Amino acid sequence: MGLVTLPLEIARETTRKSTEQARLWCKQLEEGNILLFPQAPIALETAEDLQFLLGLEQSRSVLHKNLAYQSATDRIVGANLCSANSAAHARLRGILRSYSQQVTEFLTKFLTPYQSHWQVDYTSFRAIEEQGRHLPLRKRNDLLHIDAFPTRPTQGARILRFFQNIHPTRPREWIIGEPFRALAPQFAPTHIALPRPESAWMQRSRNAACRSGMGKAIPALQRSSYDRFMLRFHNFLKENSVYQSQGARTAISFPPGSSWMIYTDTVPHAVLSGQYALEQTFLVAPQAMVAPEHSPLAVLESLVGQRLL
Numbered sequence: 001m002g003l004v005t006l007p008l009e010i011a012r013e014t015t016r017k018s019t020e021q022a023r024l025w026c027k028q029l030e031e032g033n034i035l036l037f038p039q040a041p042i043a044l045e046t047a048e049d050l051q052f053l054l055g056l057e058q059s060r061s062v063l064h065k066n067l068a069y070q071s072a073t074d075r076i077v078g079a080n081l082c083s084a085n086s087a088a089h090a091r092l093r094g095i096l097r098s099y100s101q102q103v104t105e106f107l108t109k110f111l112t113p114y115q116s117h118w119q120v121d122y123t124s125f126r127a128i129e130e131q132g133r134h135l136p137l138r139k140r141n142d143l144l145h146i147d148a149f150p151t152r153p154t155q156g157a158r159i160l161r162f163f164q165n166i167h168p169t170r171p172r173e174w175i176i177g178e179p180f181r182a183l184a185p186q187f188a189p190t191h192i193a194l195p196r197p198e199s200a201w202m203q204r205s206r207n208a209a210c211r212s213g214m215g216k217a218i219p220a221l222q223r224s225s226y227d228r229f230m231l232r233f234h235n236f237l238k239e240n241s242v243y244q245s246q247g248a249r250t251a252i253s254f255p256p257g258s259s260w261m262i263y264t265d266t267v268p269h270a271v272l273s274g275q276y277a278l279e280q281t282f283l284v285a286p287q288a289m290v291a292p293e294h295s296p297l298a299v300l301e302s303l304v305g306q307r308l309l
């Protein structure tokens with residue numbers, strides 16, 4: 001596991017690269033590597049857009065960790081600062097919409113095995129300085145964790161995130177830990193119970209909830225045993241002071257102007273400092289994986305000895 005550094009020329013040549021090359025990049029991501037572009041392949045449309053983002057002062061409300069844009073509804077959430085200023089709100093929405101489209105277009109060519117096998121999830125703008133943020137423990141970004149969404153169970157889909165440090169001068173400082181396949185057996189089942197395979201009745205009930213409006217209103221109804229484990233594991237890691245102080249870790253500094261991609265459900269990560277980053281999340285279908293044995297679902301199924309989904 002490590003950092004795979006890709007010069008900008010690689011990104012520019014993406015469309016001419018072979019499928020085999022694209023499969024290799026997917027494999028590197030799925031194994032728990034981070035793909036880093038020291039020079040981001042995506043640029044905001046104008047310098048004024050960047051200045052606009054750098055000038056935003058986001059509310060420090062604990063209700064919203066970040067400003068987020070949802071492409072499916074063309075809507076922004078967490079924009080407390082803009083609620084009283086409709087022009088600023090519309091401009092922010094336009095910038096994030098354009099950014100989301102650019103990243104999606106780029107990755108459609110760069111990670112071709114995932115084409116049409118993903119759901120474009122939220123686009124976020126992280127305006128707040130990460131160092132010294134006051135957040136409830138389970139929402140803290142500076143503690144090592146794997147991602148699991150409390151309100152959006154993925155049911156085995158993978159969480160792929162594309163980040164971009166848009167701070168003009170400062171790096172974004174992360175630490176990462178051992179990937180899920182090494183970490184899970186250290187704690188499960190001795191410290192945290194493994195997920196139990198669902199009965200056919202439970203699966204039918206969950207599928208019915210997913211199809212109905214009730215499932216959207218009550219996310220717990222959509223959560224599979226896999227989702228419940230991933231959420232418990234996210235909380236367990238953040239609450240485990242021994243792991244936080246003594247677990248294996250590597251420091252990574254993402255320079256200003258860089259972009260990076262990572263499966264955040266596989267690689268434990270924490271951001272220690274940095275301000276002003278853009279991020280696009282994709283939920284990638286399990287059947288699109290080129291190295292499925294590295295997925296958290298496959299690792300858990302091998303520990304349990306049965307299929308979970």
Ligand SMILES: [Fe+2]
Pocket residue numbers: 145146147264269
């Ligand atoms: Fe995270």
